[in-house]
Amino acid sequence: MPILFRHLLSFFLTGFLKTLGVFVGLFLLIDGIEGIRRYTPKPNFNTLDLALLILSRLPNYLGMLTPSMLLLATLMGVARLTRDNEITVMRASGVSLVGILAPLLTGGLIVALFHGLLIAQIVPRTNALAQKIEDHIVDRLIAPPSKSGDLWLRDGGRIIHIQKFDPDRTTLHGVTAFTFDAEHRLAARLEASRATFDGQGWKLHEGLDYRFLPTVEVQAFEARPWQVSLDPQRLAASTPPPNMLTVIELIPVIDRLEQDGHDATRHRMILHRRLAAPAINLAAIALAFPFALRLPRSGGALRSSLLGTLLGFLMFVLVDLATAFGLGGRLPPILAAWAPVLFFAGVSGFLFLHLAYPRHSR
Numbered sequence: 397m398p399i400l401f402r403h404l405l406s407f408f409l410t411g412f413l414k415t416l417g418v419f420v421g422l423f424l425l426i427d428g429i430e431g432i433r434r435y436t437p438k439p440n441f442n443t444l445d446l447a448l449l450i451l452s453r454l455p456n457y458l459g460m461l462t463p464s465m466l467l468l469a470t471l472m473g474v475a476r477l478t479r480d481n482e483i484t485v486m487r488a489s490g491v492s493l494v495g496i497l498a499p500l501l502t503g504g505l506i507v508a509l510f511h512g513l514l515i516a517q518i519v520p521r522t523n524a525l526a527q528k529i530e531d532h533i534v535d536r537l538i539a540p541p542s543k544s545g546d547l548w549l550r551d552g553g554r555i556i557h558i559q560k561f562d563p564d565r566t567t568l569h570g571v572t573a574f575t576f577d578a579e580h581r582l583a584a585r586l587e588a589s590r591a592t593f594d595g596q597g598w599k600l601h602e603g604l605d606y607r608f609l610p611t612v613e614v615q616a617f618e619a620r621p622w623q624v625s626l627d628p629q630r631l632a633a634s635t636p637p638p639n640m641l642t643v644i645e646l647i648p649v650i651d652r653l654e655q656d657g658h659d660a661t662r663h664r665m666i667l668h669r670r671l672a673a674p675a676i677n678l679a680a681i682a683l684a685f686p687f688a689l690r691l692p693r694s695g696g697a698l699r700s701s702l703l704g705t706l707l708g709f710l711m712f713v714l715v716d717l718a719t720a721f722g723l724g725g726r727l728p729p730i731l732a733a734w735a736p737v738l739f740f741a742g743v744s745g746f747l748f749l750h751l752a753y754p755r756h757s758r
């Protein structure tokens with residue numbers, strides 16, 4: 397590996413780590429203050445749980461802002477090289493812009509690989525951990541999340557099994573309820589093909605009602621009210637959202653939802669965003685590089701910081717806007733996830749070609 401390549405790679409990664417340290421420090425400060433304000437009055441508050449909650453939220457924060465951090469690190473690093481005339485010396489020595497950009501992209505690829513692992517495997521688990529810790533602090537009791545699609549719940553003296561339910565939690569399929577008496581003997585079993593919620597209460601459809609005490613009785617029914625303290629919010633809390641599922645877990649969940657005839661757009665959008673995340677990191681570096689070369693030598697650090705903040709915010713807004721179009725069905729999820737990458741890559745390619753082959757006035 398050439399000395400210049402190693403120098404630029406080390407220079408870029410060092411700058412990124414410094415930027416990362418600043419962002420982590422700001423997160424710990426801001427989220428720590430907000431956590432103290434929000435959770436101190438809660439019944440199960442303690443300092444250790446709050447510290448664990450903040451740390452479990454950190455990976456998700458880094459997952460969202462890594463492209464912006466790479467963009468800012470590139471702007472400030474290249475601006476410093478320009479201000480110190482190092483870029484001029486490299487160009488005078490015959491080093492092309494591609495030769496200068498290549499180490500930065502290599503460093504970005506290293507970060508992108510870690511970033512991809514972070515959002516694909518680590519962030520979903522830390523999101524679930526953060527939710528569990530928060531539920532404990534605020535004393536919120538919910539049913540254990542189910543990733544397989546079925547659900548077991550306890551309602552007083554009954555145990556309820558639900559084979560699957562719609563994403564809006566207003567239609568349950570394959571409902572079975574077991575009722576026990578005071579001596580823990582099975583007193584009744586209720587089976588229904590489905591249960592629906594109309595806003596006022598639940599209704600069972602196409603089922604059988606078994607009574608075991610004192611004698612066995614079976615009664616079929618087409619539709620009947622179901623008195624149960626079960627609401628859609630409880631079901632929603634019992635189901636892990638897409639941001640708590642890893643990429644490996646998302647794929648079978650998407651297949652199961654589509655096979656059951658449900659809408660899996662949200663899950664597909666989350667999946668494709670995670671797959672496109674490493675490319676967004678590289679696009680951020682490619683976009684920042686030509687902008688940084690255009691910065692004047694005087695005031696370069698301040699200008700690069702301000703421009704980096706503006707470009708980072710613009711990138712964050714465009715990615716979220718494309719995601720909103722994907723979630724709303726305006727764009728296919730795969731296009732909504734990759735459109736920001738193509739846009740930033742196109743803009744950076746245009747600017748890079750303009751720098752490499754400038755127009756000379758006569």
